[in-house]
Amino acid sequence: MAAIEVKDVSFTYPTAEGQALDHISFGVEEGEFLVVCGKSGCGKSTLLRHMKKKLIPYGMMEGEVCYYGKNVTELEDRVAASEIGFVSQNPDNQIVTDKVWHELAFGLESLGLSNEIIKRRVAEMASFFEIQSWFRKDVVTLSGGQKQLLNLASVMVMQPKVLILDEPTSQLDPIAASEFLKTVYKINQELGTTIIISEHRLEELFTMAGKVLVMDRGKKVALDQPEHIGMKLAKEHNPMFYGLPAISKIYAKTREKGLDPYLVNGQEKPPLTILEGKRWLKQILGDKTYSAPSFTTGEREKKDVVLEVKDVYFSYSKHQEPVLRGLNLSLEKGQLYCLLGGNGVGKSTTLKSICGIVEPQSGHITISGKEMKKKHRNDFFPGSLAMVPQNPQSLFTEITVEDELLEVVLPMKISDEEKVSMVEEMLEKMELSALRENHPYDLSGGEQQRLAIGKILLLKPKILLMDEPTKGLDPFFKRTLAGILKDLTKEGMSILMVSHDVEFCASYADRCAMFFDGEITSEGEAVPFFAGNCFYTTGANRLLRNWFPDAVTWESVVRRLVHE
C-alpha cells in the first residue's frame, strides 16, 4: 500500500481566480524519496500541505489524499501529528522555545509522554543528528544551518513514517544546505522514512531521489526517475527544463544534437553526478586534449572607478581578530561585480563598511571621489549609494505594493504627477503592475525581492549594493533578475553584489572576486576567474575542465561539445 496517495486532487484558494492544483494524482511508496520541483507559485507548497492534516489550507478541494489508504482529514489527531512530519522554509520561524533541548522535546510534550520516555527519545535523536555539543544552548546562538537541523530533529523525534519538507534549504548557504540534505538522505537510508521534499537546488537531490515530480501551474508535468527527467522535458520543450541540474541539461541537449549516449553494461544511463558525467565524456571524447584557451588578458578599457576600497582593516573590538585585513576593491561604472566566498569571511562587514555603518580602523573608502566617513554617511544616501538588504521584509511598511513604492517618492521635491509616473514606470519595469493592489506580505519570495529592488531603485542611486539577492529564488526568476540587473548596468548603474551563488555569478557577472580571510584572494572577469578555480566553480566547469577549461556555463558547454 502506498504511504501517500494523491487521488485526483484539485484545489482553489478562496479569492484566487485560477486553480492552485489541477487534477493531480500520484502515489509515494513506503521508503521512497520523492523530489517535487517547479517554479515558485506552481502549487508545490499547496500540494505538500494537503498531506499534513493540520496544515491543509482553506479553500475548495476536490479529490482526496490518503495516508496508508486512509483519508488524511480523517486521521486521528495524535496519529496525524506524530506519523507525518513537516519541515518548512524559514529556520527561525519554526522554532518555538528558547532552548535546544526544550525544542527537541516540544512534540513529545504535546503527545503527553512521560519525562523518562522523552529523555530517552531526545537523547537518541541528539546523537543521531550529532547535536549533543549544543544540546543545552540557547537557540539564538545557533547558525541558520544548525537551526534548520534542529527543526528537522524536533520533527524526527516524534518518529514519523512520512517526512515532508517544503523548500527546507532555501534560506541556507550552500554548505549548510548540502549538510542538511545529507542528513535527510541519511534518515531515508538508515531509518527507511518516506521522504517528500520540494526544492529549487536540485544538483544534490537528483543523486538521492528515487523519483522526481515536476509541476507547472498546478499541473503534474512529469513524474519519473531523475535520470530520465532531463530527456523527457527536453523532448517536450518544456520551460521547466531550465530548472534542472547542469549535468542533466547538458546530457539531454547534447543527446538531442546527436552525441553518443552514456552506456553502462550496454544500457543507456543518463549521468547524474559529475563523476558519471566525466566517465561519459571519456567515452565520447577520449584522452584528447584541446588547445588551451586564450584569454584576452591584455589591456582592458578602463572606465571610471565609482567605488574604491583601499587597504581597509577592520575589527569589531580590540580583542578580536580583524575581520577585514587590507581589503582592496574597485568598482567601475556600469559593472556587475560579484563578491563570492563562504560564511563569516567578512563579506557582510565589507558592505557595512562601504555603507558607513561601521568605520574601518585604517584604510580609505572612496565613493564617487568622496571619502566615506561614518559621521557624514548620510550625505551619500540615497543619491550615490543604496543597498538592498538580504531580507526584503525589512523594508515593507505599507499595505499595498503601489503604496510601498509611493512611500519612497513622497518626500521628494517634485510634482505629484511626476511622482505617480515614476511609480508607474517602476511597476512596469519590475513586472509588478498586475500585483499593485496586493499586500507586500502576500507576494512570493521572488516578487518581494522585485518590490524591494524597485523601492531602492526609486532612490536613483549610482551604486547599488546587494546582499545575497538570489537567496531563496527559483532558477526562473533568477534569469529575470539577471535581465533586470543587466538593464540597470547598461543604464550606467554600478552593482556590487555579495553572493554564494556560483552558477548565477558565472552566468551574469562582469567581474568576480573570491573573498577569503578578510581580503580578496583572486579576481577577474567571470570566465577566466572560474576557469582558474578548481573546486569553487560551476558544476558545468568541473565536468569539462579537463577538456575545455573555459566552458563555464552549461550553455557554453553544450556549444563546445556539439562543435567538436
Place this chain on the structure above:
Amino acid sequence: MKFLLEGLGESAGFQKVHPMVNVIFYVLVIVINIFSNDPVFLATAFLCAWFYTVILGGVKTMKINLLITLPVAVMMTAINGFFSHNGATVLFFINNNRITLEAFLFGISSACLCVTVILWLRTFQVIMSADKIIYLFGKIASVLGLTLSMVFRFIPLLKERYREIRMGQQCMGRHGKGSLIQQMRQLTKEISILISWSLEASIETSDSMEARGYGLPHRSQFHLFKFQKSDGRLLFVMLICSVIILPCCVLGYTNCYYYPVVRLKPWSFLKALAYLAYVCLMVVPMILDIRGERKWQQLKSKM
C-alpha cells in the same frame, strides 16, 4: 577565599540544586523574615543576605547593594519618623507634632526588613535561571511554562529583527536624519515594520506548533532536573529548621513591640532555639557554595 573577589555567579553550588528546593528555601527565608521583627533576628538576616550577595556577585556587588539599599533605608526611616506620631519618648516637636524615638526605631526596623528582602531577591535572580523558572511555572500549568519559554525565545528574536530593519533603513539613507519630528516618524515606521513582520512570522510558528501536535489533550512537561538524594537531605534540613522557627514565629518569640515603648521579648530557651535554627537555615546555601568551591579548587590543584 579568593572567589569572594569575583563571586561564584551561576557556578554556585546552590544553583545546581533542584529548583523546588531553591524555591522552598526562598519562600521560607522571606516569610520568616517578614514575621520576625526582633532587632537581633533582623540584623542577622540582613548580614546573611548581604554576605550571600557577596558570595554570588563578588566584592564589587557591594556597591550596587549600597546603591539600592541606602535610599530605601533612609527614606523609610525618615518617612516613618516624621509622619508617625506614636510612641512615648518624645524627641522634639515640629508644628506641634510629636517626633518620637519609637517611630524612628520602627522605621529602621521595617527598612531593615525591606532591604533584607531585596537582597534575598538579588541572590534569587542569580540562583533561579530562566530554565528553573520555566520549570516551576510549568508545574503550576504546562501552558504557563511554555508561554514563558516562548517569551524568552521571542525577545532576542525581536531584537535581531529590529537590528536588521534598522540596517535596511540605514541602507536607504533613512536613519538618524532630519528634524526630531522626522526622526520620530522614522522610528514609528521601523516599529510598524517590526510588528507586521513578527505577526507574519508568528503564523509560521503556530503552523509549526500545530504540526507537532500542540493542542492535543494531556500535554506533559519535559525538564532536565533530577531530584537527587542530596536534594532530599537539603530539603530535610531546611524543613527541620522551619518546623522549629515557624511555631515560635506564631507564638511571637521572634517579635517585639515598638509602640508605645520598645519592648523586647526576653531571651528564653525557645527564642534561642528559634534563633539558632534561623541562622542554620540561612547559611545552608552559603555552606553549599563554599564547600563546592573548595572541592573544585582541590580537584584543580591535583590535576
